Amino acid sequence: xxxxLSLLSLTLFLPVSRIEAAxxxxxxxxxxxxxxxxxxxxxxxxxxxxxxxxxxxxSDLWIQGFEFVSQDKAMFLxxxxxxxRLEGRLIDLSKNKQILGKAYNGAxxxxxxxxxxxxxVKTITGTNGIAQTKICFKVSTGRTSExxxxxxDGHNPVKVTRDNSIVAAPTxxxxxxxxxxxxxxxxxxxxxxxxLSTGVRKTxxxxxxxxxxxxxxxxxxxxxxxxxxxxxxxxxxxxxxGGNIKRLTTTRETESSPCxxxxxxxxxxxxxxxxxxxxxxxxxxxGKMRRIGTIGASSTxxxxxxxxxxxxxxxxxxxxxxxxxxxxxxxxxxxxTVAEGEDPSWAPNxxxxxxxxxxxxxxxxxxxxxxSKRTKDIRPVQGSCSQPSWSR
Amino acid sequence: MKxxxxxxxxxxxxxxxxxxxxxxxxxxxxxxxxxxxxxMAPGDEFGAEATEPVGIGTDGGAGxxxxxxxxxxxxxxxxxxxxxGTTGLEPxxxxxxxxxxxxxSGTLSDGxxxxxxxxxxxxxxxxDSSTFSSNTVYFxxxxxxxxxxxxxxxxxxxxxxxxxxxxxxxVDGHCDERGTEEYNRALGERRALSVRxxxxxxxxxxxxxxxxxFGEDAPAMDAQTDEAYAKNRRAELNLLLPKN
Numbered sequence: 001x002x003x004x005l006s007l008l009s010l011t012l013f014l015p016v017s018r019i020e021a022a023x024x025x026x027x028x029x030x031x032x033x034x035x036x037x038x039x040x041x042x043x044x045x046x047x048x049x050x051x052x053x054x055x056x057x058x059s060d061l062w063i064q065g066f067e068f069v070s071q072d073k074a075m076f077l078x079x080x081x082x083x084x085r086l087e088g089r090l091i092d093l094s095k096n097k098q099i100l101g102k103a104y105n106g107a108x109x110x111x112x113x114x115x116x117x118x119x120x121v122k123t124i125t126g127t128n129g130i131a132q133t134k135i136c137f138k139v140s141t142g143r144t145s146e147x148x149x150x151x152x153d154g155h156n157p158v159k160v161t162r163d164n165s166i167v168a169a170p171t172x173x174x175x176x177x178x179x180x181x182x183x184x185x186x187x188x189x190x191x192x193x194x195x196l197s198t199g200v201r202k203t204x205x206x207x208x209x210x211x212x213x214x215x216x217x218x219x220x221x222x223x224x225x226x227x228x229x230x231x232x233x234x235x236x237x238x239x240x241x242g243g244n245i246k247r248l249t250t251t252r253e254t255e256s257s258p259c260x261x262x263x264x265x266x267x268x269x270x271x272x273x274x275x276x277x278x279x280x281x282x283x284x285x286x287g288k289m290r291r292i293g294t295i296g297a298s299s300t301x302x303x304x305x306x307x308x309x310x311x312x313x314x315x316x317x318x319x320x321x322x323x324x325x326x327x328x329x330x331x332x333x334x335x336x337t338v339a340e341g342e343d344p345s346w347a348p349n350x351x352x353x354x355x356x357x358x359x360x361x362x363x364x365x366x367x368x369x370x371x372s373k374r375t376k377d378i379r380p381v382q383g384s385c386s387q388p389s390w391s392r
Numbered sequence: 393m394k395x396x397x398x399x400x401x402x403x404x405x406x407x408x409x410x411x412x413x414x415x416x417x418x419x420x421x422x423x424x425x426x427x428x429x430x431x432m433a434p435g436d437e438f439g440a441e442a443t444e445p446v447g448i449g450t451d452g453g454a455g456x457x458x459x460x461x462x463x464x465x466x467x468x469x470x471x472x473x474x475x476x477g478t479t480g481l482e483p484x485x486x487x488x489x490x491x492x493x494x495x496x497s498g499t500l501s502d503g504x505x506x507x508x509x510x511x512x513x514x515x516x517x518x519x520d521s522s523t524f525s526s527n528t529v530y531f532x533x534x535x536x537x538x539x540x541x542x543x544x545x546x547x548x549x550x551x552x553x554x555x556x557x558x559x560x561x562x563v564d565g566h567c568d569e570r571g572t573e574e575y576n577r578a579l580g581e582r583r584a585l586s587v588r589x590x591x592x593x594x595x596x597x598x599x600x601x602x603x604x605x606f607g608e609d610a611p612a613m614d615a616q617t618d619e620a621y622a623k624n625r626r627a628e629l630n631l632l633l634p635k636n
Binding site for chain 2: 140143145149158159160161162163166168169177182184185186187188189192194196197198199200201206207208209210212213226228229230231232233252253254255256257270277300302303316318323342343361386387
């Protein structure tokens with residue numbers, strides 16, 4: 001009887017197994033004729049395209065917050081044909097006026113469609129589309145892992161390493177067709193840069209102990225990383241070639257996962273200095289650590305990424321039952337849970353995110369539209385795919 | 393560890409055998425790396441010759457055996473980025489050792505003990521993972537402190553190293569998969585460093601204890617059970633026998 005009572009009281013303290021995302025009442029779907037479905041989605045109609053062109057246009061726009069509806073419910077009409085070249089028009093239905101009309105040729109159907117959707121997004125929203133951007137990610141097969149790049153939607157994957165070793169934490173160097181990543185090819189976790197056109201690799205950091213979690217400043221000139229050469233995993237900053245290295249954090253506790261502010265002046269990272277993993281910023285030139293409040297998230301928050309427009313931080317909130325992606329304003333505050341998953345990376349549009357999900361003991365790379373919380377798995381290659389990073 | 397002396401004798405005779413046979417062990421499949429006791433200088437380029445873009449799937453091939461003390465990096469795969477004009481980069485001349493600003497040497501005020509220069513484990517040492525195989529230290533979830541029940545394992549290794557002054561130890565830190573990947577890589581290192589700090593406090597010189605983290609990438613047991621997780625949260629100790 002005592003046992004039963006204590007078991008019963010235990011259940012009161014078990015954490016909830018499902019984290020319910022906060023729902024704003026104004027986001028609720030209203031399927032009345034003519035009404036906007038979700039204030040975060042733009043309703044569009046499409047006609048005239050066939051095959052892969054049609055599916056690429058739809059998938060490109062769906063993940064960027066467009067909803068495909070019948071013409072009477074739409075704000076814009078996308079029409080055209082793709083029997084030879086791709087001819088595409090965009091009609092503003094409220095004014096019954098064509099606002100974009102272009103023909104595309106000279107590349108694959110996918111590439112032409114991506115070029116078209118980028119122009120649609122630019123015309124309607126004013127911001128650049130992401131259809132012609134790339135991601136990199138890690139693929140684990142057994143005890144080794146290699147790096148790949150692909151289109152943002154997982155198509156056209158290309159293997160980038162063949163070291164038969166462990167790789168981790170790949171990231172792009174802005175302004176170059178190059179990656180920086182951690183590799184154990186020299187029997188130790190070291191950081192290398194890799195110019196993709198030539199295959200030339202250079203050592204960025206190969207000190208004793210841990211060299212990992214490289215993050216490049218938005219201007220491509222400096223790199224932040226986690227080194228343990230000082231006797232503890234700390235945040236360091238160096239020139240992009242690894243020279244002029246400077247230690248930023250001096251806690252005995254573990255720091256991890258640095259990333260840069262949009263203006264290049266601050267570095268955001270995880271630290272256990274309080275006893276649990278929390279988010280902090282520190283000036284990139286050195287200075288004091290400042291805590292970023294994450295009210296509503298778990299007591300263990302890791303793997304942050306700062307949006308390119310500087311407004312929003314997305315991070316991983318860790319629970320016993322799994323991981324949740326949460327956003328918070330850049331100055332800290334109340335968090336919003338946006339998806340189940342971990343290890344997020346912002347697209348250049350500060351709206352779309354690529355991240356990792358765990359599925360049946362394996363990992364899957366997925367896309368997320370933060371305002372609408374739409375998600376879509378992309379499965380570029382066989383194997384466990386994780387640690388994706390979006391080119392900027 | 394019951395037979396310290398017997399194991400020491402075996403290790404000693406191993407070294408003698410190697411010395412006598414004059415045979416330099418080279419692990420299969422690894423690129424030969426010249427001995428390099430110092431830190432690798434950042435920015436040094438390895439093995440690169442080509443300046444024009446190379447197509448997809450090109451095997452970079454083995455790096456050059458240049459005569460400098462710099463270790464080599466095999467060329468990675470070169471990728472044709474179809475939609476972007478590719479420009480080959482001229483190989484940069486090797487840059488001298490990067491300036492290392494702002495670091496104090498010796499023990500830092502927060503208790504961290506600075507690491508010595510980088511070694512290449514397989515080139516400068518013979519690694520023996522069996523001597524200390526029963527001294528693997530286990531950790532609580534999300535913790536890196538050496539529990540009191542685990543301390544005797546580290547103390548045994550300390551006694552051994554005090555007796556065997558020419559040897560060193562590499563501490564490999566590991567995690568279970570229930571954290572994010574880079575957080576776990578840092579946590580694994582923090583675990584290895586905790587063991588390292590303990591050994592140094594026992595009197596082992598800091599330059600005889602190395603740390604390496606595998607995060608969650610090398611579990612001891614590949615299941616999603618609490619039993620497997622407990623087995624994966626560990627620091628393994630590898631005895632390092634210097635090659636001559």
